[in-house]
Amino acid sequence: xxxxxxxxxxxxxxxxxxxxxxxxxxxxxxxxxxxxxxxxxxxxxxxxxxxxxxxxxxxxxxxxxxxxxxxxxxxxxxxxxxxxxxxxxxxxxxxxxxxxxxxxxxxxxxxxxxxxxxxxxxxxxxxxxxxxxxxxxxxxxxxxxxxxxxxxxxxxxxxxxxxxxxxxxxxxxxxxxxxxxxxxxxxxxxxxxxxxxxxxxxxxxxxxxxxxxxxxxxxxxxxxxxxxxxxxxxxxxxxxxxxxxxxxxxxxxxxxxxxxxxxxxxxxxxxxxxxxxxxxxxxxxxxxxxxxxxxxxxxxxxxxxxxxxxxxxxxxxxxxxxxxxxxxxxxxxxxxxxxxxxxxxxxxxxxxxxxxxxxxxxxxxxxxxxxxxxxxxxxxxxxxxxxxxxxxxxxxxxxxxxxxxxxxxxxxxxxxxxxxxxxxxxxxxxxxxxxxxxxxxxxxxxxxxxxxxxxxxxxxxxxxxxxxxxxxxxxxxxxxxxxxxxxxxxxxxxxxxxxxxxxxxxxxxxxxxxxxxxxxxxxxxxxxxxxxxxxxx
Numbered sequence: 001x002x003x004x005x006x007x008x009x010x011x012x013x014x015x016x017x018x019x020x021x022x023x024x025x026x027x028x029x030x031x032x033x034x035x036x037x038x039x040x041x042x043x044x045x046x047x048x049x050x051x052x053x054x055x056x057x058x059x060x061x062x063x064x065x066x067x068x069x070x071x072x073x074x075x076x077x078x079x080x081x082x083x084x085x086x087x088x089x090x091x092x093x094x095x096x097x098x099x100x101x102x103x104x105x106x107x108x109x110x111x112x113x114x115x116x117x118x119x120x121x122x123x124x125x126x127x128x129x130x131x132x133x134x135x136x137x138x139x140x141x142x143x144x145x146x147x148x149x150x151x152x153x154x155x156x157x158x159x160x161x162x163x164x165x166x167x168x169x170x171x172x173x174x175x176x177x178x179x180x181x182x183x184x185x186x187x188x189x190x191x192x193x194x195x196x197x198x199x200x201x202x203x204x205x206x207x208x209x210x211x212x213x214x215x216x217x218x219x220x221x222x223x224x225x226x227x228x229x230x231x232x233x234x235x236x237x238x239x240x241x242x243x244x245x246x247x248x249x250x251x252x253x254x255x256x257x258x259x260x261x262x263x264x265x266x267x268x269x270x271x272x273x274x275x276x277x278x279x280x281x282x283x284x285x286x287x288x289x290x291x292x293x294x295x296x297x298x299x300x301x302x303x304x305x306x307x308x309x310x311x312x313x314x315x316x317x318x319x320x321x322x323x324x325x326x327x328x329x330x331x332x333x334x335x336x337x338x339x340x341x342x343x344x345x346x347x348x349x350x351x352x353x354x355x356x357x358x359x360x361x362x363x364x365x366x367x368x369x370x371x372x373x374x375x376x377x378x379x380x381x382x383x384x385x386x387x388x389x390x391x392x393x394x395x396x397x398x399x400x401x402x403x404x405x406x407x408x409x410x411x412x413x414x415x416x417x418x419x420x421x422x423x424x425x426x427x428x429x430x431x432x433x434x435x436x437x438x439x440x441x442x443x444x445x446x447x448x449x450x451x452x453x454x455x456x457x458x459x460x461x462x463x464x465x466x467x468x469x470x471x472x473x474x475x476x477x478x479x480x481x482x483x484x485x486x487x488x489x490x491x492x493x494x495x496x497x498x499x500x501x502x503x504x505x506x507x508x509x510x511x512x513x514x515x516x517x518x519x520x521x522x523x524x525x526x527x528x529x530x531x532x533x534x535x536x537x
Contacts (some may be wrong), residue, residue: 041528103165224324244358302345375386413446479514
């Protein structure tokens with residue numbers, strides 16, 4: 001099955017000077033912008049902030065150094081650093097990569113002691129070669145780093161006479177001495193595979209808070225890489241799914257629904273049939289895949305019996321037998337230091353019936369309208385050494401999209417929005433703390449293939465979040481995130497690389513502000529040249 005045409009493209013013309021440089025941008029400067037892409041371009045760069053680090057003693061450890069030519073994992077060992085103690089205020093993972101020649105985007109992972117600490121994808125290279133870097137705060141995995149561990153890393157790749165790019169990477173951990181601002185988990189666990197094909201979890205008997213994280217990605221080059229474009233019969237489209245594009249990542253505990261979440265609509269660096277969109281400015285989260293988090297604390301009273309419990313992850317909406325999703329799981333556990341066994345109970349587990357309507361309207365363009373959603377509330381308590389603590393988690397998902405395409409999919413467009421709203425209330429110690437999180441993901445764009453074989457893609461992506469914490473109804477902290485990507489790229493298809501006459505204007509603005517300060521950075525690239533890099537805070 002071929003990829004829908006909307007999966008990649010390029011369009012454009014040179015920007016006029018007034019759009020190259022924003023107001024209040026003293027660092028902007030004139031640069032020479034070629035009329036079209038050449039054989040080299042700026043290294044990939046994102047507008048996301050670097051990891052903030054304290055001014056304390058630090059120690060660095062190399063986790064992996066490897067060149068990936070095939071699907072053979074790198075395997076090594078990790079030894080904790082000496083001289084920085086065994087508790088750290090911050091632990092930072094850094095991945096440095098380089099590749100040259102011709103190569104597809106590839107997905108990869110990095111495991112330490114079986115714990116997934118990074119899921120990533122790679123940029124597609126220029127003939128002359130590129131380098132890129134990824135930073136990630138991995139302090140939450142400190143428990144894993146306190147003892148020697150096996151290391152496994154893989155960025156599956158194919159190298160032959162056509163695809164010549166060998167992916168060369170180095171991964172390091174830097175440990176900063178001191179205590180973290182918030183207590184790190186006491187244990188970091190993974191699920192155990194059983195002979196019957198299920199997965200189980202055994203938690204410490206004094207667990208008082210349990211959070212699961214799932215690195216959920218649709219990938220693998222098939223239609224589930226572009227799940228948001230799939231349609232149900234009888235719509236005539238190249239990527240099919242039984243009920244259309246709605247996907248939901250669910251977690252169950254002993255067969256009971258424990259968590260729901262909207263997957264992030266990742267776009268890798270070959271996405272929307274147009275690598276020129278992503279050569280310099282990748283889509284949000286492309287290099288650092290963030291896990292979906294589930295607060296399973298309401299189930300702590302059930303899980304704290306010292307026995308294995310079935311904990312399973314599934315992606316709702318994937319056609320039966322269809323591959324393409326990866327859902328590795330870490331479980332973070334905070335323990336009661338003054339009690340060997342914490343008891344409790346699950347008191348509420350209530351879900352609405354999932355809504356999933358996908359309506360096909362024939363014509364030119366053909367059209368599919370999707371409206372879907374789901375709601376879950378779970379609650380439970382644990383009797384700890386510091387009293388009874390009740391946790392209530394409510395989560396509401398919604399997805400709306402309009403997908404239009406013409407005969408032959410020569411024009412293929414999508415306007416989609418996903419919302420994932422959650423409240424977590426912790427009631428104990430004579431006070432109630434509620435954290436509200438409102439996530440919104442957006443995708444709006446279209447690809448058009450003209451009669452002259454020019455393929456153009458215009459696309460906007462949004463990753464937004466609003467978080468507020470209230471203590472007994474009074475706001476204590478708040479933050480807002482708005483990460484927006486916009487691209488317009490075009491090239492001639494079915495011709496040698498040097499005859500594509502590719503042009504592209506791409507940009508990203510990453511804004512984060514709230515009670516702890518402000519960060520605001522904007523990037524623009526034209527024909528592979530970085531023309532704008534402005535910080536406003």
